[in-house]
Amino acid sequence: MPEHRNIDAKSQDDAMPLRDNAAIAGVAQAPIGQPPENLDGDILNSMHVAALSACRDACGAALEQALASGISREDVADNYIPELARRMGDMWCSDELGFAGVTIGVSRLQSMLRDLGPDWSGDNSADPTAPSVMLIVAQEIYHTLGAMVLAGQLRRKGLSVRLTLGVRVEEIAARMQRTGFDAVFVSSSRGESLESLRRIVDVVRNAADQHLPIVVGGSILEVETVDDVKALTGADHATAQPDQAIQLCNLNVATTGQPLMTRRA
16 A cells, blocks of 8 residues: 555565564564553564564464464454554554565565464355355555455355455456356555546446445545545445445345454554
């Protein structure tokens, strides 16, 4: 994302080498501030150090420590990892962490997320009759970690989710024509224009053989109103809360009534 605090890794661990390991190690060891009340500060710090460590095995050890302390896999995925990604973005904004460090750190968080729940990172566990959702992140927009977290949440709620990351609008149209979906969710960032989101919505509308509910969500709603997002993109709904998106689209899954994503990832 162009917005610093929304930067996510576009690549995997091997894509960019750690530069200036000593400087990054110094940042990794520094305290990362007061954690939210519902998060364990020691665990958060351990995961932060591991994500920025030159040792890849450190992430596995940090996850084992978190789980052994009684924190659930879901809590790590839905709360700890997004909080760490947000803080890395803040550190980049304040020049405490360089682009290489942020890229590696968020890539490591993505790996942690996959390790936490292999079924959440793929669409293998959904019931064949489950409602199907396409979750889109636009081309050249790099907030992929937040979309991965959201996809895992939706899959745990019983939805079949096709995660579409960084593809051209032509490919979105082709996928719409090949596969039937019950709704389309567009994950957006503060750095995106409403016009670019409207192009995605228009492509979905034209490609679908019936009217599908389209929801725009993400951190764009921190800088734009719900009414403006809906009016200027043509989306049916705009919300940053997965349960509300499910309800607005009338998808037939059990919901908890509680928002699943309360932090920007």
